[in-house]
Structure formats: C-alpha cells, structure tokens
Amino acid sequence: MDIAQLEEQIESGNLQGVKEILIQHPQLAEKNTSHGISALLLACYYKKQDIANVIAEFVSDLTLFEACAVGKFDTATLLIFQNPERVNDYSDDGFTPLGLACYFGHEELARFLVLKGADVNLASKNGFNVFPIHSAVAANNYNITKMLLDSGAYPNVCQKAGLAPLHTAAQLGNIELIILLLEHGAEVSLRMEGGKLPADLAAEKGFLEIAEILRDDD
Template sequence: MDITHLETLIENDHLEEIKALLTQKPELAAQTTSHQISPVLLACYYKKQEIANVIAEFVQELNIFEACAIGKFDDVTLLIFKDPQSINSYSVDGFTPLGLACYFGHEDIARFLVLKGAEVNVPSKNGFNVFPIHSAVAANNFNITKMLLDAGAYPNVCQKSGVAPLHSAAQLGNIELIILLLEHGAEVYLRMEGGKLPADLAEDKGFHEIAEILMPED
C-alpha cells in the first residue's frame, strides 16, 4: 500500500507529500515499485527531476543506473571506481548506464562513461533494441549524439519497429542533428516497419523543407 501511494504521489507531482511520506517512512525510497524499478528511476522516467532528487536524499546509496538517470556525476565516478565492470551492465528494465545518461541528457556523465570504456554500440535488453544513440537523439541532444558518433556509434542501427536515429531526428525537425547524422553516414532510404522514410516523418510533422532535404534521389 505505501509503495503504491508513493508511486501515485510521484505520478501526480505531489512533492511536499512525498517529502512528508519519506520522512515518516524513509525505507520506501529503496523499495521496488510496481514497474519493477526504484522510485528514483520512476521519477526520472516521469521527467520529474526535482522529485527524483528529493527521493534520492532518502536512499543510502544510489546504484549506477539511478545515478546516471538522475545526473549525479560524483556518484557515478565513485561507483565505477568501486566496480569497473558495472559500466556495461544492464538495469532491471534493460538499459546500460550510458543509455540512461544519454536519454536523460547528462552529457558529462555520458562522456565520462565512454572515456572509461562504455560500449556505444550495444542495445537495450528489453525487446526495444534501443542503442545509446537512439536515446541521445530522442533527447534531442546534439552534443551527446556527436560524442557517441565520434566514439564510433553506428548511425544506422534500428530499434524496435525499424526506427533509426535519422527517423527520430526527422520527426523532431532538428536540422543540426539531421546534418550531423548525415555527415556520419546516416542513410535517408532506411524504412521503418510500415515503410516510412525519415523524409515521410518530417513531412508528417510539417517540416517540409527538411522532408525535401531527406528525400532519396531516384
């Protein structure tokens, strides 16, 4: 009941009630939610950074996945120092530390992980086949995407449903990101399941000029 209550408070952005609940029952911060992840990660996935930070204060020690998701650089460096093998491990929901750092836009952590040997070309282990570069592009983050590509990330890997990084960048309408991917060999003729090209997704979103740029030549 208590962990369910905490989940509801996180979902509904009730920060003060979360503080009160965890002050009374701090052990809840370390329990597993119904989503099979920690309350810290749940708050991160809901994009509620302030709430994630508050919950983290009640956790004795964040794990590598929580630290990467929430953006605790010092915690990440210490955890990798203590357990270097954890750098390419997988969270309960199937993501690597690098994948989480990329998705949540923590450039300093992503750079550190790559510097320390994080694999840039490994997919998530959860059926979605999400690579770090997919997460970086989904986060609309030019700097992390460039860093991954410079470190050897493949530009044409496909996640579930055949979505390549260029598909996501086209849908976002981010021309700088699109140019970056094209300069690193992204292919304009890759089709998703259902047959859509990156140009089609740009067109669907009303980015007509981008769609024109991305249209494969006959």
C-alpha cells in the same frame, strides 16, 4: 502507507506530496515500485527531475543505474572506479549506464562512461533494442549524439519497429541533429517496419522543408 501512494504522487508530479510521504516513511525510497523499478528511476522516466532529486536524498546507496539516470556524477564515477567492469552492465529493466545517461541528457557523465570503456554500440536488453545513440537523439541532445558518433556509434542502427536515429531527429525537426547524422553516414532511405522514411515522419510533423531535404536522395 505503501509504495502505491508514493507512485501516485510521482506520476502526478506532486513534489510536496512526495516529500511529505518520504519524511514520514523514508523506507519507501528504497522499495521497488509496481513497475519493477525503484521510485527514483520511476521519477526519472516520468521526467520529474525535481522529484527524482528529492528521492535521491532518501536513498542510502544509489545504484549505478540510478546515479546515471538522475545525473549524480560523483556517485556514478565512484561506483565505476570501485567496479570498472560494471560499466557495460544492464539494469533490471534492460538499460546500460550509458544509455540512461544519454537519455536523460547528462553529457559529462556520458563522456566519462565512454572514456571508461562503455560500449557505444551496446543495445538495451529488453526487447526494445535501444542503442545509446537512439537515447541521445530522443533526448534532442546534439552534444551527446556527436560524442557518440565521434566515438564510433553506428548511425543506422534500428530499435524496435525499425526506428533509426534519423527517423527520430526528423520527427523532432532538429535540423542540426539531422545534418550531424547525415555527415556521419545516416541513410535517408531507411524505412521503418511500416515503410515510412525519415522524410515521411518530418512531413507528418509539419517540418516540410526538412522533409524535402531528406527526400533529396530518394
């Protein structure tokens, strides 16, 4: 039995298959996948929270990044208390603990990390230039986005291809997020590399009223 078979079960969302493999071969939970990340992180990235929780039971020592991705508050807080200087470290695939907590919607954990000195304006280090606010908006999470903005997150930072938080909120059609970003200085005139405005992305997704709102200052 090798890691490829476990990967296959994770990617297909087969919870029972993952359980059966790990019961017979628990050491696989500690191995990196072909993607260069752990099986637990792979399950998180595939948005398979139930599978990630099962894998976590077979991992003897979760890393800070795994704990932040899967939402293990007690483990993450203990690791930060033990090594507070690691709060702004980068994972092997280039994300910060705060970025992971934001992307996977772990509000309490995100608040804790900011309280302990996590930089709300620290981008990923992997070519994607993803800031925590990008992750929070991509997760469609109003509360985390507000917490980041209230903590000094810049509203107009751009990730790869010039995608700003307002572009993503427009694509999602989340009017509450859009209003929140606008209230904190998000600019409706920001264009992606291809020239598209937030209003253009909203219109493409069929959110025509939102598109009109975003074109008001155009």
